[in-house]
Amino acid sequence: MTLRGNLRDFSITQLLNLVNLAHKTGTLVIESPGDMARISFSDGKLAYAQIGQEDGRLAGILYQNKKLSEKQYQLLQQRAGSFSDKELGLMLINAGYFSQEDILDNLKQHCTDIIRQLFTWVEGAFHFDDEARPPTDRINVRLNLENLIIEGSRAIREWEQLQDEIPSLEMALKFVDHPGANLRNLHLSIEEWRVVSFVSPRNTMQQIANATKMDQLEIRRVVYGLLQAGLVEIVRQEGAPPPPLIRVFPTNDKEEQKSLVNRLINGILKL
Amino acid sequence: MQTVKMVVTGPFNAGKTAFIRSMSEIDVVSTERRISAMVEKTVKESTTVAMDFGRITVDEDLVLYLFGTPGQKRFDFMWEILSEGMLGFIVMVDSTRPETFREARSILETFRAYAPTPYVVAANKQDIEDAWELDDMRHALRLDSKVKLLSCIATSRDSVKAVLLELLYSILAEMEHREE
Numbered sequence: 001m002t003l004r005g006n007l008r009d010f011s012i013t014q015l016l017n018l019v020n021l022a023h024k025t026g027t028l029v030i031e032s033p034g035d036m037a038r039i040s041f042s043d044g045k046l047a048y049a050q051i052g053q054e055d056g057r058l059a060g061i062l063y064q065n066k067k068l069s070e071k072q073y074q075l076l077q078q079r080a081g082s083f084s085d086k087e088l089g090l091m092l093i094n095a096g097y098f099s100q101e102d103i104l105d106n107l108k109q110h111c112t113d114i115i116r117q118l119f120t121w122v123e124g125a126f127h128f129d130d131e132a133r134p135p136t137d138r139i140n141v142r143l144n145l146e147n148l149i150i151e152g153s154r155a156i157r158e159w160e161q162l163q164d165e166i167p168s169l170e171m172a173l174k175f176v177d178h179p180g181a182n183l184r185n186l187h188l189s190i191e192e193w194r195v196v197s198f199v200s201p202r203n204t205m206q207q208i209a210n211a212t213k214m215d216q217l218e219i220r221r222v223v224y225g226l227l228q229a230g231l232v233e234i235v236r237q238e239g240a241p242p243p244p245l246i247r248v249f250p251t252n253d254k255e256e257q258k259s260l261v262n263r264l265i266n267g268i269l270k271l
Numbered sequence: 272m273q274t275v276k277m278v279v280t281g282p283f284n285a286g287k288t289a290f291i292r293s294m295s296e297i298d299v300v301s302t303e304r305r306i307s308a309m310v311e312k313t314v315k316e317s318t319t320v321a322m323d324f325g326r327i328t329v330d331e332d333l334v335l336y337l338f339g340t341p342g343q344k345r346f347d348f349m350w351e352i353l354s355e356g357m358l359g360f361i362v363m364v365d366s367t368r369p370e371t372f373r374e375a376r377s378i379l380e381t382f383r384a385y386a387p388t389p390y391v392v393a394a395n396k397q398d399i400e401d402a403w404e405l406d407d408m409r410h411a412l413r414l415d416s417k418v419k420l421l422s423c424i425a426t427s428r429d430s431v432k433a434v435l436l437e438l439l440y441s442i443l444a445e446m447e448h449r450e451e
Contacts, residue, residue, distance in 0.1 A: 164377045168384060176415075227413065234380060236387060248356050248388070250273040258446055260273065260333065261358075265439045267329030268432055271294075 003128035007032070012118045013152035015126065020044045020145040027132035032124030037114065040134035046143035047134035049114040058085040058103070058139060061110045067098070084137040108141050115148050119155040120217040155217065162220040165227070169206040169216065172237040173199045173223065176230060186229065195222045196231075201238040273333050277438065278353055279323075280340040280378055281363030282371040286395040286425035287339040288323050290363060293431040295325025295337065350378075354385040359438045363425065364412065366394045366402035372411045379412075389441040393423035393434045 003018070007030070015028060023044035030037045040048040050056035059080070063073040080088050092098045134140045188196065191214070198208040209219035226232045249257045279287045323339030338353050354360070360382055364375040375392075382390065394408050403411070409420050419437055424430040 161373075164374060167377060167381050171380075171384060230413075233415070236384070248358050249275065254446070254450065258443065260275070261439055261443045261446065263333055264275070264329050264335060265436060265443070267333065267335075268327070268435055268439070271327070271428075271432060 003126075005126060007121055007124045007126060010126075011152075011156060012115070012121065013149055013156055015128075016115075016145050016149050016152065019128075020149065024128070024130075025133065026128055026130040027134070028126060028128050029132075030118065030121065030124050030126040032121045035121075037118060037121075039115070039118075040132070040140070042134055042140065042142070044145065046111055046115070046145060046148070047140040048138055049111040051114045051117060056110075056138070058088050058107070061106055062098075062103075065106050065109065067102070067106060085139045086137070089139055103139065104141060107139055108143055111141055111143060112148065116151070116155070117215055119152050120159065120215045122159070158221075159217055162217065162224055165224055166205070166220045166234070169209065169219065170204050170237070171234045172201045172204050173208070173226075173232045174201045174235045175199060176233050186231075191218070191222050192225060195219070195226065199226075199232055201235050204237050274336060275333075275358045276336045276338060276356055277435070278338050278340060278357045278360040278382070279363060280350065280360055280382055281393075281395075282365070282374040282378065284368070285363035285365045285371065285375070286423075287363050289425040290361070290393070290395070290423075290431055290434075291323050291325035291337045291339050293426060293428045294327055294435065296328060297326050350381065351385055354382060357386060357388055359389040359391075359442050361434060361438060362390060362392045363395050363423070364392060364408065366396050366408060367399050369403060369411060372408070376412050389438065389445045391419040391421055391434060391438045391441060393421050393425075395423045395425050397422045398424045398427075 003015075012030075018024070019028070019041050021044070025042050025044075026040070028037075028039045028041070030039070035052050037049070037051040039046065039050075048056075054060065059068065059073060059076045062068045063070070068076070076088070080091065083091065089098075089100075089103050092103065093100055191212075194212045195208055195214075198211055203211075205219055205223060208214075209216065212219070214222070223232070223234075227234070249260060251257060251260070279290050281287055323337075325337040325339075327335040327337065329335055338357075340350050340353050362375060362379045362382070365371055379390070379392070392412065392414060394402070394405055396402055405420055405422060408414075409416075412420070414420055419441060421434050421437055422430075423434050
């Protein structure tokens with residue numbers, strides 16, 4: 001029977017657990033509302049991962065991890081663009097640019113980062129294709145899933161707590177008038193500074209996340225820290241369309257509305 | 272007949288139903304069910320699953336309806352519906368259960384997002400020995416000094432009256448502020 005469902009009902013961690021326990025081989029395809037991921041497994045071990053539009057090729061991964069300069073990357077694209085990843089890997093090892101271990105470490109890191117990104121996906125259709133084997137033109141890794149599953153369980157707990165704190169990213173942030181913390185003694189991380197530079201009632205948290213290339217978990221984590229430090233508060237976005245007007249008062253006349261509230265006050269005082 | 276509506280919200284077992292019962296002139300139309308989840312069952316036997324509904328006739332031509340929301344997050348689909356057209360809202364917080372403060376804060380943010388109407392926070396069960404001090408609660412709930420955090424005993428009519436009045440004063444002040 002095909003393994004098929006939605007992340008709403010079956011989380012990434014549960015899927016990894018299932019693949020691990022059943023020593024499955026195949027490819028898990030996940031389609032979230034705005035993205036897509038393909039994760040390949042071999043005998044219950046993570047073999048390859050690809051997300052979104054990125055090509056997931058070795059040269060791109062090494063460039064992304066700052067192991068190649070832009071010039072080197074472009075040169076490789078021109079001269080070895082038609083090579084498979086395995087051929088390119090061999091060439092780089094033989095030329096003495098990288099050791100086999102370097103290349104595998106970079107690929108493992110890349111796959112782990114993708115899985116970490118997936119921990120923040122809470123919605124999306126998935127199916128497991130037993131027929132789709134790990135791609136043969138790419139260098140496959142063999143990553144045990146146990147540590148990722150434990151990490152994922154922690155991330156889910158953290159995700160749930162952060163979602164309770166910050167239910168929607170469509171709200172904006174503003175600096176509080178009187179910060180609770182002594183700003184001189186405050187040490188912000190690079191991520192926090194990046195977010196702080198965008199704090200304005202004009203920017204929603206989602207827009208800040210897009211601008212700083214943070215996922216939903218990362219932005220919530222940073223905002224939560226800033227909220228706890230008493231630096232910012234959550235406000236409705238400036239200029240955002242007001243919520244649909246539903247009649248609050250039975251009359252539109254301002255004076256009548258005030259009179260009605262006064263009647264309520266007097267009525268309750270008399271009770 | 273003119274009618275207006277206020278919403279009483281807050282976490283599970285904060286005292287929303289008791290609050291409405293204290294003031295409503297009719298028997299509160301309650302949609303309570305026996306609790307099945309074990310953790311929740313240790314706190315109380317039954318809970319609101321759709322809404323509580325109370326009525327206060329202010330004068331011959333004006334009626335105030337009080338709507339109580341279900342506290343558990345799994346019923347939050349009801350919140351937006353209940354918040355439509357509200358004059359203001361009250362967030363009830365159980366002063367003796369700090370483990371619910373974070374959820375109270377989250378509910379407050381959610382309701383603020385639904386409608387930018389005035390609100391007050393009622394620190395319920397202040398008559399119980401374990402109740403947190405209001406100042407400590409303000410810090411824990413991360414409430415700005417401008418937000419009214421009121422001492423409350425939901426089973427006391429006078430206390431509930433005071434909370435409703437404070438909300439109405441806030442509504443009036445907001446209307447006057449908008450006119451300036």
